[in-house]
């Protein structure tokens with residue numbers, strides 16, 4: 001579904017239209033014009049990650065984006081559309097399982113220093129909005145690719161000094177994982193939390209190389225005479 005914002009819709013708001021969030025706007029449309037309109041929302045404050053949509057081709061949180069005349073609203077890409085602006089988030093979430101993106105149960109029971117906490121602080125801020133999956137051109141053509149937020153989450157635990165077996169985590173991300181990313185940075189550009197999955201993937205590649213792995217794509221650059 002595509003929704004085009006028109007000036008007459010915006011003028012419904014007697015307040016300054018520049019202060020109207022897209023989420024408020026959608027709620028007004030639903031209560032005054034089309035009660036069937038479906039969209040997801042929760043916290044209304046950029047915390048729960050449930051309201052991500054695309055505006056003019058770019059992923060945003062509806063509760064943060066201020067609507068403008070002529071804005072075009074669409075659902076996230078690369079996920080099944082359940083209805084209108086609501087997409088099925090299950091597939092992207094399932095990649096956390098495939099990537100084993102969690103702390104091992106027998107992790108070291110030690111207190112982290114403030115310096116240790118800083119190492120993966122930003123990765124812990126992911127709100128699982130799926131914007132990065134919508135923007136990722138690799139995920140668009142290969143839905144087995146573990147993708148940005150799962151790989152960021154793997155780095156979050158690989159870099160955790162309490163983790164006893166980071167090598168196992170590196171082993172699980174070699175296929176449809178770190179080497180499939182093109183480092184295009186689209187995921188970083190759209191992330192509302194300022195997380196760079198691209199940078200995390202580069203760090204995972206470096207750790208993979210330290211474990212003896214290499215980029216399988218380089219093997220196809222053989223010399224022929």
Ligand code: SF4
Nearest residue numbers: 126127129130132191
């Ligand atoms: S990494 Fe950023 S864009 Fe991706 S799911 Fe987390 S918060 Fe959303």
Ligand code: SF4
Nearest residue numbers: 136181182184185187
């Ligand atoms: S940098 Fe990698 S993970 Fe991020 S959007 Fe590009 S291909 Fe996808």
Ligand code: FES
Nearest residue numbers: 042043044049063
């Ligand atoms: S409603 Fe929770 S992030 Fe927008």
